[in-house]
Amino acid sequence: MRHALTALSLVVMASAAPASAQDFSSIASQYTDFGASMMAVGQMNNVIGNTVRSRSPDRAVRAPRPVPPRAAVIGTGYRASPAISKRVRTRFADFVARADPPNADRLRNFVAQNDLLGAWAKHVAVDGLQRGDVADAMTAYWVQNWQIANKVPFASRAQVQAVRTQIAAALGTSPAFAQLGDAARQEMAETFMLNFVAQGSAFSDAMTRRDAGATSRLSDAAAARFRKDMNLDLRRLRLTEAGLAG
Numbered sequence: 441m442r443h444a445l446t447a448l449s450l451v452v453m454a455s456a457a458p459a460s461a462q463d464f465s466s467i468a469s470q471y472t473d474f475g476a477s478m479m480a481v482g483q484m485n486n487v488i489g490n491t492v493r494s495r496s497p498d499r500a501v502r503a504p505r506p507v508p509p510r511a512a513v514i515g516t517g518y519r520a521s522p523a524i525s526k527r528v529r530t531r532f533a534d535f536v537a538r539a540d541p542p543n544a545d546r547l548r549n550f551v552a553q554n555d556l557l558g559a560w561a562k563h564v565a566v567d568g569l570q571r572g573d574v575a576d577a578m579t580a581y582w583v584q585n586w587q588i589a590n591k592v593p594f595a596s597r598a599q600v601q602a603v604r605t606q607i608a609a610a611l612g613t614s615p616a617f618a619q620l621g622d623a624a625r626q627e628m629a630e631t632f633m634l635n636f637v638a639q640g641s642a643f644s645d646a647m648t649r650r651d652a653g654a655t656s657r658l659s660d661a662a663a664a665r666f667r668k669d670m671n672l673d674l675r676r677l678r679l680t681e682a683g684l685a686g
Contacts, residue, residue: 441567441583441595466540468642469657471664474535475631480624482669483616488578489670491610492677492684515618516575516611518625525557528630536638560633563640567600574617575608577629581636582607586684588643588662589674591655602683 467474475481533551537544560580561571569576583595583603611617620628639662646654666672677684 441564441580441587441600464536464638464642465646465654465658467536468639469654469661470539471661471668473631473635473665474532474638475628475635476665476669478628478631480616480620480628481631484574484578484611484614484628485670487610487614487617488582488607489666489672491606492672493686516608516625517573518622518629520572520626521623524623524626525630528627528634529556532631532634556637557630557633560637567595567597569600569604571629571633574625574629575604575611577632577636578607578611579604581632582684583679584636584640585662585666586674586677586679588639588659589666591659592679593647595679596681598681599679599683602681603679606683 473481529551533548536547536551540547557571564570564576564580567580569580571577579600583600587593587595639658643655643658646658663674666674677686
């Protein structure tokens with residue numbers, strides 16, 4: 441997964457809408473994510489956090505197990521509804537407007553006029569991730585936050601897929617996740633996707649502008665989110681071809 445975020449930059453920075461990646465900086469530098477108060481989001485983040493915490497350092501450097509085919513991973517997909525996407529997009533527009541009142545109107549217009557979920561899909565496709573699957577959405581979000589917190593510009597497809605295997609396995613054994621219907625799964629997945637777009641675009645812009653102050657603020661915010669919400673120190677985790685491990 442690249443920090444260049446080429447696909448996102450094309451949408452966020454070159455859009456005809458009067459907004460740029462810099463407009464997301466006030467949102468992305470917050471410790472609290474969009475949708476952080478959603479019970480399902482908190483539960484699932486903690487499910488994955490428990491999985492990562494349970495992995496010892498020596499396990500992280502062993503030869504990785506083969507990544508199972510997508511068909512072998514059960515229960516993380518969902519059937520999408522345009523109505524749910526509209527509801528999530530509206531809530532996201534409200535969130536960004538509250539986070540940056542002086543730019544509230546143009547941010548609302550920007551969210552309404554641009555296909556941010558489509559930009560997410562184009563960017564993560566290189567790592568074998570796609571829409572319609574909660575594990576894919578959570579994987580992109582977790583890997584990107586690790587990259588931002590550690591200022592690591594590149595994660596390989598093998599590393600991303602290893603994290604996906606971790607996440608899919610954890611979700612597949614979670615009773616709480618099993619109870620979620622298509623609507624709840626889609627809402628959670630698209631919440632992770634929009635956070636990915638906002639945070640990644642802002643960080644990419646700060647790196648491109650060589651703004652050390654903004655880069656550090658965004659990096660610190662990513663670390664603080666996981667420390668506060670999941671009791672995980674992203675800067676002590678390692679991303680390997682066996683996944684994330686402490």
